[in-house]
Amino acid sequence: MSAHAEHHHHEEDFLFKYVFSQDHKMIAKQFLVTGFTMGFIGMLMSTFFRLQLGWPGKSFPILETFMGDWAPNGVLDPDKYLALVTIHGTIMVFFLLTAGLSGTFSNLLIPLQIGARDMASGFLNMLSYWFFLTSSIIMLYSLGVEGGPASAGWTIYPPLSALPQAIPGSGTGMTLWLVSMSLFIVSSLLGGLNYIVTIINLRTKGMKMTRMPLTIWAFFLTAILGVLSFPVLFSAALLLVFDRSFHTSFYLSDIYIAGESLGYEGGSPILFEHLFWFLGHPEVYIVLLPALGLSSEIISVNARKPIFGYRAMIGSMMAIGFISFIVWGHHMFMSGMNPFLGAVFTFTTLLVAIPSAVKVFNYLTTLFKGNLVFTPQMLFAIGLVSTFISGGLTGIILGDAALDINIHDTYFVVGHFHIVMGLSAIFGMFAGVYHWFPKLFTRMMNNKLGYAHFWITIVCAYGVFLPMHFMGFAGMPRRYYDYSNFPMFDGTLEIGEIISVFAIIAALGQVIFLINFVYSAIWGTRAPKNPWNSNTLEWTTPVEHIHGNWPGEIPEVHRWPYDYSKPGKELDYVPQTVPLEEGELDEGNHH
Amino acid sequence: MTKFLIIVTGILGLAVVFQILRTFQLAAKLRGKNDWEVTDHENKTQALMMPIFMVFFFGFVIWQIMRWGHLSLPESASIHGEETDMLLSVTWWIITPVFFITHILLFYFCYKFVYNKDRRADFYPHNNKLEMLWTIVPTIVLTCLIIYGLVTWNKIMTPIAEDTDHVLIELYGKQFDWTARYAGEDMRFGDANTRRIEGANVLGIDSADVNAADDKIVKGEFHLPVNKPVQFVFRSQDIIHSAYMPHFRAQMNCVPGMKTQFNFVPKYTTAEMREKVGNPEFDYLVLCNKICGAAHYNMQIKIVVESQEDYDKWLAEQATFIASNEVAPVQPEKPAVIEAEAAAPTLENDSTKTE
Numbered sequence: 001m002s003a004h005a006e007h008h009h010h011e012e013d014f015l016f017k018y019v020f021s022q023d024h025k026m027i028a029k030q031f032l033v034t035g036f037t038m039g040f041i042g043m044l045m046s047t048f049f050r051l052q053l054g055w056p057g058k059s060f061p062i063l064e065t066f067m068g069d070w071a072p073n074g075v076l077d078p079d080k081y082l083a084l085v086t087i088h089g090t091i092m093v094f095f096l097l098t099a100g101l102s103g104t105f106s107n108l109l110i111p112l113q114i115g116a117r118d119m120a121s122g123f124l125n126m127l128s129y130w131f132f133l134t135s136s137i138i139m140l141y142s143l144g145v146e147g148g149p150a151s152a153g154w155t156i157y158p159p160l161s162a163l164p165q166a167i168p169g170s171g172t173g174m175t176l177w178l179v180s181m182s183l184f185i186v187s188s189l190l191g192g193l194n195y196i197v198t199i200i201n202l203r204t205k206g207m208k209m210t211r212m213p214l215t216i217w218a219f220f221l222t223a224i225l226g227v228l229s230f231p232v233l234f235s236a237a238l239l240l241v242f243d244r245s246f247h248t249s250f251y252l253s254d255i256y257i258a259g260e261s262l263g264y265e266g267g268s269p270i271l272f273e274h275l276f277w278f279l280g281h282p283e284v285y286i287v288l289l290p291a292l293g294l295s296s297e298i299i300s301v302n303a304r305k306p307i308f309g310y311r312a313m314i315g316s317m318m319a320i321g322f323i324s325f326i327v328w329g330h331h332m333f334m335s336g337m338n339p340f341l342g343a344v345f346t347f348t349t350l351l352v353a354i355p356s357a358v359k360v361f362n363y364l365t366t367l368f369k370g371n372l373v374f375t376p377q378m379l380f381a382i383g384l385v386s387t388f389i390s391g392g393l394t395g396i397i398l399g400d401a402a403l404d405i406n407i408h409d410t411y412f413v414v415g416h417f418h419i420v421m422g423l424s425a426i427f428g429m430f431a432g433v434y435h436w437f438p439k440l441f442t443r444m445m446n447n448k449l450g451y452a453h454f455w456i457t458i459v460c461a462y463g464v465f466l467p468m469h470f471m472g473f474a475g476m477p478r479r480y481y482d483y484s485n486f487p488m489f490d491g492t493l494e495i496g497e498i499i500s501v502f503a504i505i506a507a508l509g510q511v512i513f514l515i516n517f518v519y520s521a522i523w524g525t526r527a528p529k530n531p532w533n534s535n536t537l538e539w540t541t542p543v544e545h546i547h548g549n550w551p552g553e554i555p556e557v558h559r560w561p562y563d564y565s566k567p568g569k570e571l572d573y574v575p576q577t578v579p580l581e582e583g584e585l586d587e588g589n590h591h
Numbered sequence: 592m593t594k595f596l597i598i599v600t601g602i603l604g605l606a607v608v609f610q611i612l613r614t615f616q617l618a619a620k621l622r623g624k625n626d627w628e629v630t631d632h633e634n635k636t637q638a639l640m641m642p643i644f645m646v647f648f649f650g651f652v653i654w655q656i657m658r659w660g661h662l663s664l665p666e667s668a669s670i671h672g673e674e675t676d677m678l679l680s681v682t683w684w685i686i687t688p689v690f691f692i693t694h695i696l697l698f699y700f701c702y703k704f705v706y707n708k709d710r711r712a713d714f715y716p717h718n719n720k721l722e723m724l725w726t727i728v729p730t731i732v733l734t735c736l737i738i739y740g741l742v743t744w745n746k747i748m749t750p751i752a753e754d755t756d757h758v759l760i761e762l763y764g765k766q767f768d769w770t771a772r773y774a775g776e777d778m779r780f781g782d783a784n785t786r787r788i789e790g791a792n793v794l795g796i797d798s799a800d801v802n803a804a805d806d807k808i809v810k811g812e813f814h815l816p817v818n819k820p821v822q823f824v825f826r827s828q829d830i831i832h833s834a835y836m837p838h839f840r841a842q843m844n845c846v847p848g849m850k851t852q853f854n855f856v857p858k859y860t861t862a863e864m865r866e867k868v869g870n871p872e873f874d875y876l877v878l879c880n881k882i883c884g885a886a887h888y889n890m891q892i893k894i895v896v897e898s899q900e901d902y903d904k905w906l907a908e909q910a911t912f913i914a915s916n917e918v919a920p921v922q923p924e925k926p927a928v929i930e931a932e933a934a935a936p937t938l939e940n941d942s943t944k945t946e
Contacts, residue, residue: 065593078885153882159830159847160883166766166830167884253848256785256795257766257829263786269831269846303704305712312722334833335844336825336851339748343741350737357729358722360693365721367700369713374637374705375629382641382701389693393686396736402675402744403682406664406840409833409880444627446612451637455644462648470655473663475837477880480888487872491662515605519612525625565712572711587716 022122025545027129028108029440032433034129035100036517038136039426040510042091047507049084052076054500056482070148078481082151083169085479087143089154090177094184095139097287097425099132099191102226105290105432106195106219108439112538113213115204115555117548120197124190131187135180142176150177153479155280158251158272162243165258174244178237185230185237192230195223204537206557210588211576213536213561214307217314218293221321222286228325229282236275243267273335277328284421285324289317291428292359292388295381297561298431299363301534302378303370304572306562309362310588316355316362323352333401334408342401349399356392360385371565371572375532376450380431383458384424390462391420394469409479412472415465423461430457430513438531442543443524449516456509463502467495533573535561540577560588631706638705645698649691664837665868668875668896669855671747672840678743685732750822751854757820760813762877763794764825764832764845766884769877769892770794771813773906775805781912785828785847796912804913807906812893816902817860825851835880836894838864844881857896864896 021027048067051060052075059074070080107125111118119125142149151169152161156177164171199220203212212220239250243264251272252264300307307313329337329345363385372378394416397403407413430453437445471492476483483489483496530539537557541549555577563574580586619626667676704712751757759774772794774780781803787795796803815821825834827845834853835842843853865873879890897905 065597078888082882082885082887157831157881163830254785255829255847256788261786261788264848266848268848270849303712304706306714306716308715309717309722311717334842336846336849339744342748343744346740346744347737350733350740353733354726354729358726361725362722364693364696364700365715365718367697367704369715370700370704371706371710371712372634372638372701372704373629374634374701379637382697385697386694389690389697393690396686396733397679397682400678400682400736400740400744402740402747403679405747405842406672406675406837408842409835444625446616446626447629447633448615448626449612451633455640458644459647462651466652467655467659470659470662475664475835475878477835477878479882481885482888485889486876486878486891488876491659495659495662515608515612519609523609523613523616525616525620525627531627562716565714567714 020126022118022126023545023547024107024111024119024122024125025440027125028104030129031099031103031107031132032440034133034136035096035104038091038139039096039100040514041140042088042096043507043510045084045088045091047504049076049081049088050500050503052081052481054497056484056496076481079151079168080148081481082153082167082479083143083148083173086151086153086156086169087139087149090139090150090181092422093154093283093287094181095136097422097429098226098283099184099187101287101290101425101429101432102219102222103129103132103191104429105215105294105436106191106223108436109215109538110195110198110219111202112439112541112549113216113536114199114202114207115537115557116198116202117550117554119194120202121194124194128187128190128194131183131190135183135187138176138180138183142173142180145172145176147171147173149173155276156240157276158240158243158269159255162240162252163255163257163262178241182234182237185234188226188230192223192226195219196227199223204554204557208589210311211557211560211586213293214296214310214313214317215290215293217317218289218296221317222289225282225286225289225321225324229279229286232275233279236272236279239275240272270332270335270337273332274328277331278325280331281328282321282324284417285320287421287425288428289321291384291425291432292317294428294432294435295384296363297536298377298381298435299366299385300562300564301435301532302373302375302381303366304373304564305366305370306564306587307362308365309358310560310562312358313362316358319355320352323348323355327352327399330399330401330404333404339401346399346401350396352399353392353396356388360389360392375434376445376447376454377431377434379451379454380427380434383454384427384431386458387419387423387427387461390466391416391418391424395420406475407472409477410472411468411476411478414478415468415472418465418468419461423465427457430454433517435532436538437520437524438527438543439538439541441521441524442527442545443520444527444531445520445524446516449512453509453513453516456512457506460502460506460509464499464506467499471495533571535563535573535575537576540575559586563587629706634706638702641698641701645694648694665864667838667840668857668859668864669839669841670858671855672858674743674746675840678739681739682736685736747855748853750852751820755820757822757854758815759822759824760815761824761826762834762845763828764834764879764883764890765828766830767879767886767890768810769834769879769890771809771892773807773809773909775807775911777802777805780824781806783826788828791915798912804911806912807909808912808915809909810892812895814895814897814902814905815857816899817857817863817896819899820854820856822854823852825853830883831881832879832883832890833881835878836875837878838875842880860896860898861894862897 061074063071064074147168150173151167160166161170161174242248243250243252249264249267251269252267255262255264296307327349329341330349333342434445434450474492527543540555557576558579559576561576565572566574616626667673759778761772763770779802781800782797783795785795825843825845827847832845839855841853841855843851865871875894877892
């Protein structure tokens with residue numbers, strides 16, 4: 001009898017430890033694995049449509065093997081091409097780079113780096129994950145419904161997304177997209193509120209705001225952006241649901257399609273565009289800021305040198321976050337909104353370049369006269385600086401309304417945002433995984449595979465996205481299924497092929513990461529307590545995960561986190577828990 | 592079956608790879624090392640990879656410019672396009688050096704300051720002067736760019752004054768083709784609403800509207816006179832399309848329920864442009880540039896730019912709305928909401944109205 005009870009108790013333990021866990025470290029792992037799973041699916045989709053784009057109309061039996069009647073005789077169906085593009089974008093932006101990135105590292109690092117036993121509300125944190133998982137499952141389920149998944153582009157502009165007559169994906173598929181994204185927004189809000197409250201209330205003794213690592217600053221600002229902007233997407237989606245299901249006219253007016261006039265009156269799709277991009281643009285920084293935070297920390301640790309301009313780094317992240325709320329109109333220069341607004345948004349958009357430039361120069365100065373250890377995470381962080389420069393600079397072209405006229409919605413845009421947002425964010429995420437893997441899985445990753453992964457990824461990533469700028473200057477619109485109807489694009493055929501080859505190699509390169517990840521998580525070498533000789537608090541916790549993070553008292557913090565190679569110290573790092581010596585300056589807190 | 596084989600091969604492959612990794616890990620342990628620690632040799636190799644990568648990276652950029660530079664759109668075929676092209680060149684001249692210089696610094700620092708256990712990094716947490724420098728310099732440069740850009744933008748987006756001699760043309764998008772409508776002698780379009788779409792009246796024009804009588808509707812291609820301002824008005828029948836005329840550096844979305852506009856002056860006739868690009872088959876095109884469904888990728892219409900005489904001759908051959916629509920049932924009641932200012936000859940406030 002008692003043995004039975006014990007057994008029962010044990011089972012419950014398992015369930016609550018691994019499944020319905022309220023421990024932030026376990027939730028971080030759940031976000032990471034779910035996010036990466038979605039990310040791999042999204043990447044696979046892109047290789048499938050790259051086959052069509054690189055070799056239009058050519059039959060690839062593998063497409064039929066994987067996708068069945070989406071690719072009859074191995075040739076992708078045009079409707080399903082749009083479906084793939086749409087779901088690829090949705091998954092990558094929201095599921096991988098928002099939930100996967102913020103969800104993993106905010107959850108893992110906020111309590112560990114500020115010195116808290118857990119999140120302010122473990123229960124809400126668990127709910128946040130379960131909403132995210134449900135939302136992921138619904139999104140994947142929508143792939144199989146009648147008419148296919150949402151196909152109106154990840155921006156789901158109505159009327160295309162509102163009318164099943166316009167595109168088959170706007171039937172059940174679109175409904176599920178809206179349901180899935182609504183759950184996603186709930187997940188993001190629960191997470192975001194939790195992060196903000198935790199950072200404000202649960203810092204350990206001595207952890208002033210100006211002693212927080214830049215990672216925490218980045219997560220803090222990201223959470224604020226998310227909490228302020230995601231509800232707007234929710235309202236946009238809600239009104240779209242009304243238009244779709246209850247024949248309201250928020251976004252629709254004066255429409256004749258499939259042989260009948262629909263009787264909508266007085267709505268405007270531009271309203272949707274405003275609401276969508278009011279989230280959509282801050283979203284870019286919701287994706288990017290955590291990556292910038294992670295890389296700041298990683299570059300400083302691996303350069304054995306304090307991050308240059310700690311306060312300027314915080315200030316520029318704040319500036320970027322603030323400006324990100326007043327630039328959304330640059331996605332709409334050609335939407336037909338008043339040209340005066342176009343002028344205003346040009347002005348605010350180009351301002352973003354200033355804090356961005358400050359960040360880049362601060363990164364460079366941090367590397368200058370450092371003592372650089374090239375761990376895989378350091379390589380990815382350096383890769384991030386490179387992509388942030390390359391992609392950021394072309395943003396100066398796109399943000400200028402007069403120049404946007406001719407490259408709006410062309411491949412130039414695709415190249416730009418994939419480099420500055422996609423690559424920078426995913427590089428930051430990879431860097432974070434390599435760096436904090438010991439905190440996630442108590443084991444180390446193999447660095448040789450890490451090197452191979454980095455070099456294949458950066459070479460192929462540039463190989464994919466740099467040539468797209470040339471397609472943009474040739475005037476090639478994005479989201480075309482086939483360009484061979486246009487003699488003016490004949491010359492770009494070889495560009496398309498080269499891009500597709502790089503994309504396939506890049507996808508294969510990620511298998512290296514996957515292998516390293518799975519292998520190391522299970523059989524990797526045991527991690528020491530502080531493998532990178534880092535200053536921050538997470539490395540003072542025991543290697544094995546324990547509930548509450550520290551076995552005894554939470555350590556007190558006495559200094560900023562970037563005392564690397566400080567003169568007069570024996571070691572080239574001074575953990576935050578070491579008290580200041582007499583007369584020693586606390587670097588983050590004086591000028 | 593194929594799927595099954597792929598899966599089995601994948602699993603077996605993984606097992607093999609895992610075993611190899613295990614071997615390496617154990618071998619490292621036997622040598623008293625960890626497979627995750629960065630050795631001196633690895634550090635130096637990675638540091639050396641940085642400038643090597645940089646050379647290939649820059650080489651790739653330059654190779655692309657040489658190989659694909661000529662694919663860029665030819666010289667602008669519109670007057671305002673000269674200005675945007677100039678603005679683009681200026682912007683390139685600013686960002687290209689920044690691209691190269693920052694990348695050179697990035698990769699050079701990585702190469703130069705590789706880890707050395709006998710050396711310490713410079714403790715250099717901040718420098719207000721430097722930080723001010725790289726806040727202020729970008730601010731100045733961007734201020735200039737912003738002003739330059741805004742002046743250009745405002746010039747382009749100002750509608751043509753009513754008293755200027757110009758062509759008034761409506762471009763109407765629907766899944767998946769374009770229709771053009773000329774305003775005719777009166778320079779006014781007849782009222783149109785999707786509820787009146789019926790039979791040959793594909794634009795839903797109100798035949799009772801006197802302004803509609805001389806409107807001319809054309810499909811397949813439309814013509815423009817060279818060196819004369821063209822005021823475009825855009826409408827859509829069903830979903831958002833975008834009228835993209837890359838050779839004229841012109842684009843505007845076509846939004847159901849509202850009118851949008853753009854104007855430009857064509858500079859070269861089709862024949863002249865054919866000569867310039869050395870392609871006797873060259874044609875100006877309108878492409879759809881907003882995702883609009885399965886055949887989005889093939890939604891186009893040809894533009895023919897020709898001399899005023901040829902244009903007049905071609906236009907005279909096109910039937911007026913009244914002639915092509917003999918059986919015109921007069922609609923008794925006017926749908927009230929949308930029509931109010933639809934007939935106004937200028938469209939200045941149209942886009943603000945919907946904000």
